[in-house]
Amino acid sequence: MDFSFTEEQVLLRNSVQRYIQDKYSFEARKTILASEAGWSRDNWRAFAELGLLAAPFAEEYGGFGGGALEAMIIMEEFGKGLVVEPYLQTVVLCGGLINLAGSAAQKSEYLPKIASGELIMALAHAEPQGRFNLADILTRAEKGGDGFVLNGAKAVVTAAPWAGKLIIPARTSGAQRDRRGVTLFIVDKNAPGISCRDYPTIDGQRASEISFENVKAGGNAVLGGVGAGLAILEEAVDRAIAAQCAEAVGCMRVLTDATVEYCKTRKQFGQPIGKFQVLQHRMVDMFMECEQSLSMTYMVNLKLDEGEAERIRAASAAKAQIGKAGRFVGQQAIQLHGGMGMTDELNVGHYFKRLTMIDAQFGNVDYHLKRFAAAGQTDR
Amino acid sequence: MDLKFTPEEIAFQHEVRSFIAENYPAELRARRKLEREFDKREYLSWHRILAQKGWVAPSWPREHGGTDWTPAKKYIFSNELALAGTIPLIGFGLNLAAPVIWTYGNQAQKDYFLPRIYNGVDWWCQGYSEPGAGSDLAGLRTRAVRDGDHYVINGSKTWTTLAQHADMMFCLVRTDADAKPQAGISFLLVDMKTPGISVRPIITLDGGHEVNEIFLEDVRTPVANRIGNENEGWTYAKVLLGHERSGIAGVARSKQQIARLKKIASDTQEEGRPLLLDPDFAHRLAALEVELLALEFTDLRTLAALNAGQSPGAESSILKIKGTEIQQRITELMLEAAGIYGAPDLRGMNLDGDNFMGISAELGGIAPDYLNMRKSSIYGGSNEIQRNIIAKAVLGL
Numbered sequence: 001m002d003f004s005f006t007e008e009q010v011l012l013r014n015s016v017q018r019y020i021q022d023k024y025s026f027e028a029r030k031t032i033l034a035s036e037a038g039w040s041r042d043n044w045r046a047f048a049e050l051g052l053l054a055a056p057f058a059e060e061y062g063g064f065g066g067g068a069l070e071a072m073i074i075m076e077e078f079g080k081g082l083v084v085e086p087y088l089q090t091v092v093l094c095g096g097l098i099n100l101a102g103s104a105a106q107k108s109e110y111l112p113k114i115a116s117g118e119l120i121m122a123l124a125h126a127e128p129q130g131r132f133n134l135a136d137i138l139t140r141a142e143k144g145g146d147g148f149v150l151n152g153a154k155a156v157v158t159a160a161p162w163a164g165k166l167i168i169p170a171r172t173s174g175a176q177r178d179r180r181g182v183t184l185f186i187v188d189k190n191a192p193g194i195s196c197r198d199y200p201t202i203d204g205q206r207a208s209e210i211s212f213e214n215v216k217a218g219g220n221a222v223l224g225g226v227g228a229g230l231a232i233l234e235e236a237v238d239r240a241i242a243a244q245c246a247e248a249v250g251c252m253r254v255l256t257d258a259t260v261e262y263c264k265t266r267k268q269f270g271q272p273i274g275k276f277q278v279l280q281h282r283m284v285d286m287f288m289e290c291e292q293s294l295s296m297t298y299m300v301n302l303k304l305d306e307g308e309a310e311r312i313r314a315a316s317a318a319k320a321q322i323g324k325a326g327r328f329v330g331q332q333a334i335q336l337h338g339g340m341g342m343t344d345e346l347n348v349g350h351y352f353k354r355l356t357m358i359d360a361q362f363g364n365v366d367y368h369l370k371r372f373a374a375a376g377q378t379d380r
Numbered sequence: 381m382d383l384k385f386t387p388e389e390i391a392f393q394h395e396v397r398s399f400i401a402e403n404y405p406a407e408l409r410a411r412r413k414l415e416r417e418f419d420k421r422e423y424l425s426w427h428r429i430l431a432q433k434g435w436v437a438p439s440w441p442r443e444h445g446g447t448d449w450t451p452a453k454k455y456i457f458s459n460e461l462a463l464a465g466t467i468p469l470i471g472f473g474l475n476l477a478a479p480v481i482w483t484y485g486n487q488a489q490k491d492y493f494l495p496r497i498y499n500g501v502d503w504w505c506q507g508y509s510e511p512g513a514g515s516d517l518a519g520l521r522t523r524a525v526r527d528g529d530h531y532v533i534n535g536s537k538t539w540t541t542l543a544q545h546a547d548m549m550f551c552l553v554r555t556d557a558d559a560k561p562q563a564g565i566s567f568l569l570v571d572m573k574t575p576g577i578s579v580r581p582i583i584t585l586d587g588g589h590e591v592n593e594i595f596l597e598d599v600r601t602p603v604a605n606r607i608g609n610e611n612e613g614w615t616y617a618k619v620l621l622g623h624e625r626s627g628i629a630g631v632a633r634s635k636q637q638i639a640r641l642k643k644i645a646s647d648t649q650e651e652g653r654p655l656l657l658d659p660d661f662a663h664r665l666a667a668l669e670v671e672l673l674a675l676e677f678t679d680l681r682t683l684a685a686l687n688a689g690q691s692p693g694a695e696s697s698i699l700k701i702k703g704t705e706i707q708q709r710i711t712e713l714m715l716e717a718a719g720i721y722g723a724p725d726l727r728g729m730n731l732d733g734d735n736f737m738g739i740s741a742e743l744g745g746i747a748p749d750y751l752n753m754r755k756s757s758i759y760g761g762s763n764e765i766q767r768n769i770i771a772k773a774v775l776g777l
Contacts, residue, residue: 083515131650131719155739156720161769177652201723202747209739210575268516328713334754338514338762339591342584342755353751356715360722366660 003298005073013073019371020081026347029082029204038086038206039162048117053091057099060113068239068301072246076297079250082310082347082354084205086122086159092243093236094167097184101224101232107188110165122163122189124154124210125233132363134169134233135177137184139212141170141185147218148172150193153211160208161198163189167201168212169229179319182229192216203357204350231308239304241362245297248322248358252293252353255333256286258348266351277354279336286332289325296321312375316368323365326355355364382506389452396460403429408467417588418467420503420545426467427500432743437474437498444490445498451683462632463639467654473497477550480567484608484616491546493569501733505543507551507570507594508617515765517552518561518614522596524553524568526603531555531568533576533599539759543579543592556611567613569605574760576600584755586748587727628760629679629699630707634672637710641665644742645717655717668709675702694773704756704763722747734737766768 005013023043032040047053055070057063064070071092078087095114098106113119130136139152150170160166166189174181187194193215196208224232260283263274273279300318303310330352334341341348359365385393405425407419430436438454440446449457453483455470478497481489497500513520522535533553543549549570556564570577576599608616645656645665655661679699726744757763771777 078524126720129649131648131655133651136651156723158723199729200725202725202751203723207723267512268519273515276764278767304655331754334585335757335762338758339509339755342591342758343581344587349751352754353585355749356750357723360715360718360720364716364719366658366716370660 006068008014009069009073012051012070013077015072016052016077017080019046019050020077020083024081024083024180026350027083029084032084033200033204037162038204039249043083043085044117044120047085047087048115050085054115055118056091057095057111057115062115062309063111066083068242070303071239072297072301075243076246076250078297079247079354080254080349082204082251086120086162086205088240088243088260089159089246090119090121090163093240094165095122096239097123097167097223097232097236098186100236101228106223110186119165120159120163121165121167122157122159122192123236124157124160124166124168125237126155126157128153128155128209128238128297130155132367133177134237135179135181135182135230137169138176139168141172141183141217147216147217147221148183148185150212150215151215153209155209156201156207157210158201158205158207160189160196160210161206165189166194166210167223167311171234172226181227184223184229184232185221186223187215187221189219201357203354205357232258235308235311237362238300238311241299241315241319242300242304244358244361245318246263246324247301248326248355249290249293249297251355251358252286252290252326252329255329255348255355256283256290257349259283259286259333259336262340266338273336282332282336284288286329290327293322293325301324309375313372316363316372316375319363320368320372323359323368326359330355385452385456388636389450389456390454393456393460396457397464399433399435400460400466402466403433404464404466405429417590421727423467423470423545424500427469430469431499436469436500437478439475440478440498441482444478444494451680451686455680455683458564459635461685462636468633470503472506472541472546472550473502473548476506477548477569478605480550480616480619483619484567488604489569489607502547503542503545505540505546505549505572507537507540507549509539509629510646511538514539515762517617518565520552520554520565522551523557524555524566524601526555527600529603530600531566531603531606532572533568533596533601535596537594537596538591539582540579540592540594541590541759543572543590543594546579548572549594550607552613552617555613559611562614564611565613565617566610567607567616568601570596570599570601571605574599574601580601584752586751587725588752590752606767617722628696629675629703631672631676631679631703634675634703634706634710637707637714637736638665638672640671641710641714641717644714644746648717648719661713661716665713668713671702671709675699675706678702694769697761697769700760701763701766707756708753711746711753714746715750718743718746722750 030296051058051064052074054063055066059065079210091114095111098110125134127138128134139150141148168185168187169182170185171181172183194210196210198206198208199350200233214229261351263279264272266273296318303314332350333348408422420726427436437445438447438449438457442448474497478494481493508517510520510522522533524531524533537551549572551568551570552565553568554564555566576597580593581589582593583589642656645661646654648655650658682696682699721739721743724739724744
């Protein structure tokens with residue numbers, strides 16, 4: 001049993017921390033959000049130079065041979081800085097999918113481009129009717145020409161406005177929620193027949209509603225075999241959840257620290273409000289939720305390779321904890337900051353918004369408690 | 381004890397319902413759900429329609445334009461307004477300034493200000509909180525120094541709701557710096573057009589502009605605009621705080637919001653069935669409805685006590701705490717129902733036609749509402765302060 005980090009991992013954390021401190025202040029982030037593009041290509045380039053985009057990939061594809069723990073470290077520090085650039089979507093999700101299921105040719109084509117910062121990718125998994133169920137897919141891919149023709153719609157595709165390529169789960173067979181018959185396609189975002197409606201999200205990212213009208217995907221666009229997409233998709237999303245838990249821990253840590261600091265200095269009734277026991281206990285509860293969430297984040301990142309059933313239970317348990325804790329810590333941070341917490345000017349509200357959106361991404365507390373319970377039953 | 385409405389009360393309910401149906405402005409009815417912030421003209425249009433009918437301030441004393449309705453009728457009236465989803469009446473003049481004016485003001489003040497409040501001529505804001513005086517309101521520092529027939533006011537106020545529209549502000553100012561905190565405060569009515577007043581917007585985390593900072597620099601206000609005696613403003617304000625809390629349970633609005641929530645949850649599919657039928661969701665929704673039912677009857681008991689001549693006591697803090705907790709929980713469940721469609725920030729975007737494919741305007745407003753509603757456990761005396769009040773005044777701790 002060992003929860004310590006290697007020297008390389010400590011150095012990685014330090015370099016991300018330093019970058020966020022120097023280049024990703026709350027003010028700098030505000031400027032990025034207000035820009036036309038809504039993200040910073042300069043930051044992305046810097047992430048590539050720091051090796052962050054290459055961290056989880058094998059050396060033969062331009063990577064540094066790291067894994068989930070490296071992504072966890074990076075995402076926790078990104079959480080503290082509320083980084084909007086699409087690390088989770090491009091590196092963890094799409095890079096992860098290609099890493100898991102790509103052919104040698106696909107890995108050689110895409111992973112070096114992701115690692116070098118050249119290519120942004122987005123996963124278009126959710127559909128308007130689908131809520132959180134990854135198998136709830138109506139988008140169809142029918143055989144045509146030397147490949148497939150896609151028709152359908154995808155919802156709230158984070159980072160799509162910045163992406164050059166999309167990974168699209170579509171049905172090559174089966175009905176709406178069948179586990180069989182889902183195939184993943186890598187498609188150029190500018191392919192004829194794709195139309196996007198872009199918008200900002202509440203937490204300062206960008207996303208799109210996307211529709212597909214007779215979009216052609218060649219046979220080499222298939223990722224991981226025809227009809228075999230769902231299991232790969234689920235694994236990649238669980239890995240993304242593990243990374244996102246770390247991001248949420250970063251957010252919660254900032255909120256808890258900021259709240260404690262504020263309550264030490266804000267005076268009412270002739271004393272710092274942190275002297276009031278009722279507020280002390282509230283902050284203790286916030287602190288405990290942070291610690292429990294960090295524990296769950298370590299747990300899930302250490303169990304990703306322990307077989308499907310174990311992975312599912314770990315990911316869903318961690319996501320349920322993060323959802324519950326994120327809501328509590330976020331709400332209490334606002335409450336204890338009083339009116340100041342309600343302002344757009346203070347950073348507190350922005351962390352709260354990010355935590356709120358994390359809860360609904362990849363399934364909320366309810367969804368993951370059910371999934372956790374169901375995975376336990378099939379175990380026995 | 382009797383829960384049933386009399387035939388006369390039922391007839392009254394129908395009268396109110398058809399009045400709203402016939403007179404609520406069509407342009408307000410057509411407002412898209414996403415446009416959360418109404419402008420001044422829109423607020424006042426409905427206010428003036430009700431004023432003309434004699435229904436804008438049912439709880440005011442008869443002599444100033446109030447009604448002689450029984451508590452049951454007042455309850456029916458506010459219930460019908462909320463169920464119809466009408467634009468809220470802004471209470472700073474009607475429910476906050478007016479009671480202090482008719483209770484502690486002189487005849488000239490009553491004659492001048494009350495009709496103007498009633499008819500929606502003046503828009504009022506509340507100048508209480510300051511950067512250093514929130515929960516501890518008596519710590520306020522804005523000074524008013526006597527200069528002949530005027531006070532000269534210097535200082536600042538904050539979290540002032542809808543001050544951007546205000547014609548008048550009632551405020552607490554320090555007139556005796558040497559007295560104990562509560563003893564040196566006076567209650568002034570300030571014309572917002574007076575030179576030296578500037579209003580700066582505070583944008584909240586949902587992106588809205590509801591609250592403001594107000595800076596006062598050598599603002600000259602006539603001594604005639606002081607309510608009651610100098611240095612006794614705190615006593616008057618305490619009465620007013622009681623009124624602020626009595627309206628805060630918001631039972632009828634919450635009922636209407638729960639109806640909306642049910643509609644959204646039945647239109648949302650999860651695993652091939654409406655979310656409303658999901659056992660986990662249904663359970664939480666039911667628990668919330670039970671809480672609201674309890675609050676409704678606590679509210680009615682308070683209303684009955686008020687009618688029996690008792691003043692609203694510290695018990696009304698229950699209404700504030702429970703009312704706001706329920707309002708917050710409703711927005712939380714709405715956001716859960718919205719699922720991934722809570723994320724899009726569609727403010728300022730054209731939602732006509734199929735521009736946004738699957739996203740309805742209805743869903744677009746849900747996350748901002750959730751974020752915005754966090755304020756309710758902070759304003760009007762935070763819920764922590766309300767619990768202190770109950771602990772001290774009711775439980776004697």
